Amino acid sequence: MSERVVPEGNRRRRRPTKQGAVLSEGLIVETALRLIAQHGAEALSVRRLGAALGADPTALYRYFRNTDALLLAVADEMIGRAQEGWSATGDWRADLRELGLRIHRCYQTNPRVAALVAHRTTGRPYETRAVERILGVLRSAGFPDGLAVRIYHAFVDQALAFAAQDAAALALPPAAREKEAEVWHAVYGRLSPDSHPNVAATFLLLAAEMRDSGYPFALELLLGAVSALRPDATPPADPA
Structure with a gap:
């Protein structure tokens, strides 16, 4: 164009x-x-x-x-779809969790699009609304502006990075996806406890865990860390 x-x-x-x-x-x-x-x-x-x-x-x-302008519009449409039906509840942790999971789910519905646009900054209406909403959740929860912006950055980058990675896996041809899944049994399941004692000890758990996305747990880890940064968070007890 x-x-x-x-x-x-x-x-x-x-x-x-x-x-x-x-x-x-x-x-x-x-x-x-x-x-x-x-x-x-x-x-x-x-x-x-x-x-x-x-x-x-x-x-x-x-x-x-040009086609890049169209691609940015496509990216913004995905951001808009992820926000459909969402509204803040006042529980900052639940609100961020829901937004993160929505972003991840939305990109999984069209993995080829996700692989193309998850890293783009559109500057278009749906994206600006998402930025406003996430910052609003954080500022309303009492996070100071500088910290709210840093948390926003980490939160969005984590969601989009997992969305892009998981979408890339979904975009593989079915035969390739099947072969990837078999690796955990065909290779890791046969590693010797002598050379790979930790893999051998956890193999069954590892093979089961790697079937699904690591994003939900990674999101909880992030939210837990963010909670500890909140100004009114209770400090950890003194071990002594």
């Missing part, structure tokens, strides 16, 4: 696309999400999007100046 985006107020399309829909930014983003889920990153081309929309590919220039 080129730098020919048309301001939103000037976008007018009187005729529907070949599929009978009126072209819009939302329709383009929804179509891009579907195509990426089916074909991966290569789906983000003017030709493929135009064909899927039943529209002249050049019409997309009226909405997005």
Whole structure:
């Protein structure tokens, strides 16, 4: 795409696309999400999007100046979907837990998209709303601004890093995913207690644990650490 985006107020399309829909930014983003889920990153081309929309590919220039701008809109849509139905309860720990799990779950629904966009900063409405909400939870809980910002950074990066990693695993072909799962039994289950005593002692637990994402437990570890940083947190008892 080129730098020919048309301001939103000037976008007018009187005729529907070949599929009978009126072209819009939302329709383009929804179509891009579907195509990426089916074909991966290569789906983000003017030709493929135009064909899927039943529209002249050049019409997309009226909405997005280039494919990266469209990708940022796709990323923002994912952030928006993760927030659907969420509202603060006043329990900061429960609120952050719910937001983190929502982010992780949302990205798992479209792992190919997650692999492309989890690391992007969009600056778009859904992202700015998420930043405002998370900081609001932390500041309302009494965390000073400097600490609230650092916690926000760690919280979001943890959620997105796990989302991207777990999504990348889900995006593997089924045969590759199956082979990955077999490694824990085919390799780790056969390691000698003489050379790998710790693996041998914990193998059954390890194989069971590695079937699922480590994010829920990692999130609890983070929340526990954050709780200890809260200004009114009770200091640990003196061992003496």
